[in-house]
Amino acid sequence: MEHPAEIIRNDRVELRRWRADDAAAMDRLVIDALPHLLPWMPWAAEHDFAAVADYTARSEQWWLDGEAYNFAITTDGELVGSCSLMRRIGPGALEIGYWIHQGWTGRGLVTMAAAALVREAFALPEVERLEIHTDSANTASIAVARRLGFTEISRRPSPGGPCAPARAGVDVIWELRR
Numbered sequence: 226m227e228h229p230a231e232i233i234r235n236d237r238v239e240l241r242r243w244r245a246d247d248a249a250a251m252d253r254l255v256i257d258a259l260p261h262l263l264p265w266m267p268w269a270a271e272h273d274f275a276a277v278a279d280y281t282a283r284s285e286q287w288w289l290d291g292e293a294y295n296f297a298i299t300t301d302g303e304l305v306g307s308c309s310l311m312r313r314i315g316p317g318a319l320e321i322g323y324w325i326h327q328g329w330t331g332r333g334l335v336t337m338a339a340a341a342l343v344r345e346a347f348a349l350p351e352v353e354r355l356e357i358h359t360d361s362a363n364t365a366s367i368a369v370a371r372r373l374g375f376t377e378i379s380r381r382p383s384p385g386g387p388c389a390p391a392r393a394g395v396d397v398i399w400e401l402r403r
Contacts, residue, residue, distance in 0.1 A: 226291045227349050227351075228288065229310065229342075229346070229348070230345060233341045233342075233345055235340055235344070237301075237332075237333075237334065238298055238300050238337045238338050239299045240299075240308065240341055240342075241297050241299065243281050243284040243285075243297055245281050245284075248278040248280075248281045250297075251277050251307070252274050252277040252278075254326060255277060258306075258326040258327060262324060263390065264389055264390045264392075265363060265389050265391055266324060266389060269389075292311070292312055293311045293312065294309060294311075294345075295307065295308075295309045296308050296338075298334065300334055305328075305334060306325030306326055306329065306335065306338070307323070308321070308322065308323040308335075308342060309321070310345070316351075317352060318353065318354045319346050319352055319356075320356045321343070321346075321356070322357075323335050323338060323369070335369050336369050339357075340373055343373060352403070354400055354402045355401045356398055357369070357370045358396055358399075359399065360387075360391075360392040360394070360397070361395035361397050362391060362392055362395075370399035373401065375399035376400055377398070378398050379397075380396065380397050381395070381396050381398075382394060382395060383396050
């Protein structure tokens with residue numbers, strides 16, 4: 226199985242593969258970004274160093290297994306967010322996920338990071354389509370999907386309803402085909 230590059234550059238962002246020894250840096254970033262993450266990301270409410278250390282350690286194994294490719298988003302050498310390609314939506318497809326620290330929003334960095342993931346994903350011979358899953362209330366994430374040419378293919382109630390305070394509880398699935 227082929228994997229994406231471990232370091233990916235696109236315009237003003239550099240993505241680098243998360244490693245186990247990145248736990249402390251990721252923890253600091255998440256703690257600082259909690260006010261921005263808590264309304265949208267269910268995992269943020271359960272944040273602690275042990276969860277981050279587990280995530281960064283497991284990211285190494287997921288990479289080797291081809292299950293997920295998790296990247297730190299950096300700009301000018303500063304850690305600003307995280308993004309991923311995940312194999313959880315079936316054969317021939319990858320899901321893209323992303324978040325960024327509130328101090329770096331509105332600069333196009335997430336769009337640049339997600340565009341880099343699109344390019345890397347479609348360089349993998351088995352990948353025919355990509356999906357981005359957003360909550361219907363998350364206009365910033367929806368804007369990223371639209372800017373990259375993804376098409377809305379479905380809306381469905383979130384399992385268990387809204388799982389974070391700002392969420393409407395409606396999952397919007399966006400798709401882009403090779």
